[in-house]
Amino acid sequence: xxxxxxxxxxxxxxxxxxxxxxxxxxxxxxxxxxxxxxxxxxxxxxxxxxxxxxxxxxxxxxxxxxxxxxxxxxxxxxxxxxxxxxxxxxxxxxxxxxxxxxxxxxxxxxxxxxxxxxxxxxxxxxxxxxxxxxxxxxxxxxxxxxxxxxxxxxxxxxxxxxxxxxxxxxxxxxxxxxxxxxxxxxxxxxxxxxxxxxxxxxxxxxxxxxxxxxxxxxxxxxxxxxxxxxxxxxxxxxxxxxxx
Numbered sequence: 001x002x003x004x005x006x007x008x009x010x011x012x013x014x015x016x017x018x019x020x021x022x023x024x025x026x027x028x029x030x031x032x033x034x035x036x037x038x039x040x041x042x043x044x045x046x047x048x049x050x051x052x053x054x055x056x057x058x059x060x061x062x063x064x065x066x067x068x069x070x071x072x073x074x075x076x077x078x079x080x081x082x083x084x085x086x087x088x089x090x091x092x093x094x095x096x097x098x099x100x101x102x103x104x105x106x107x108x109x110x111x112x113x114x115x116x117x118x119x120x121x122x123x124x125x126x127x128x129x130x131x132x133x134x135x136x137x138x139x140x141x142x143x144x145x146x147x148x149x150x151x152x153x154x155x156x157x158x159x160x161x162x163x164x165x166x167x168x169x170x171x172x173x174x175x176x177x178x179x180x181x182x183x184x185x186x187x188x189x190x191x192x193x194x195x196x197x198x199x200x201x202x203x204x205x206x207x208x209x210x211x212x213x214x215x216x217x218x219x220x221x222x223x224x225x226x227x228x229x230x231x232x233x234x235x236x237x238x239x240x241x242x243x244x
Contacts, residue, residue, distance in 0.1 A: 001117050004044065007034035020117040020148070030188065032118060039125040041118065041185060052185045054126035056101055057136050065105035075099065078212050078231040078238035079164055081106050090162040092151035092203060093169050093193065095186055097123050097144075099214070103166070104143040111162070112144065113151045118189050120148040151199055155206045165203040168214040169196035169222065197223025204244040211241040 002025035005013050012034050017024060022032075033040040033051060040051040055061075064070065071081060080087065086107045091100045094112035096119075103110050114120040127140050147154055155165070170186075170193045193199075200222050203211045213222050215237045221227065222239070229240040 002028045003118060004028040004031040005034065006031055006042075009034075016121065020121050022117060030118070032121070038129060039122055041122065041189075043185070043188065049181065049184075052182065054096055054122045056097070056126050056129075056140060057131040057133055061098065061101060062133065062136070065102060070102070070105060073102075074231045074233035074236065074238055075102060075214075076106050078240055079103060079106070079108070079166070080209060081108075087163040087209075088160075089164045089166055090151075090155070090158075090203075090207075091166045091168075092155065092199060093167050093196075094123060094146070095119065095168060095190070096182055097126065099166065099168060100144060101139065104139045108164075109143050110145075112146045113154055114146065114148060115150040116190050117148070119186065120146065124148075152195065152202060155199075155202050158206065161206055161208045163207070163209045165207045165211045166214070167196065167200060167203060167211065167222070169193035169199070197225065200225060200241070201244070204241055207243050210243070213239040213241065215239060 002023045004026060005016060005024045007013050013024065016022060016034060029044050031042040031044055033042055038053050040053040042051050043049055070076065079089065086109070089103055089108045089110045091110055091112045094100060094114040097112060100110045100112050112123065114123055123146050127144060127146060131137055170190055200211065200213060215222065217235060217237050227239050227241050231238040231240070
């Protein structure tokens with residue numbers, strides 16, 4: 001993947017390039033900024049957007065995972081969280097890792113899979129960062145892991161089937177779903193997941209209990225694969241599929 005890499009140290013640049021299979025391109029619109037404390041991305045032709053990085057200690061996330069009503073959220077009901085019921089979950093479309101963090105706060109052990117090299121690099125950087133909240137650091141170190149690869153290849157190779165596979169594939173932009181800054185950057189990097197239907201079918205073959213597909217309320221079923229089981233929130237629908 002071509003990207004403009006900003007850092008004075010040739011060694012640090014080379015390490016990033018080699019690890020994630022990147023290509024430094026002076027003309028690339030997206031820039032990866034290597035700082036001492038974190039990785040950031042920047043869109044060079046839209047400077048007003050500012051820089052973006054993944055922050056698992058963002059105040060909104062902290063408030064959410066510490067909320068007393070977290071277990072009553074739609075995602076908790078969809079995933080099958082019950083008292084002392086700790087699940088192994090594969091988040092096969094990790095993205096920014098927000099839902100994965102929520103699931104770990106609910107007691108799950110989550111393996112994130114991300115195939116985009118820049119998003120994976122940002123995720124790994126966020127996982128390794130030392131936050132001022134010990135509970136966040138414990139969740140990241142003990143309950144979250146990351147695999148940089150395609151879920152279509154990794155799910156077939158897992159030694160043990162996960163209890164649940166979680167999918168949140170990208171969908172086309174419409175006037176109804178204009179995205180915020182973080183999702184705008186994610187969409188720039190990832191684009192649309194055109195093979196998500198194949199991923200759903202594979203996930204159903206590789207999961208013990210269920211597969212969850214997160215969709216916007218108005219969105220059609222993923223690849224037209226219907227299910228009668230769903231949990232509804234104000235903005236999203238969590239479609240629940242049984243294993244095949």
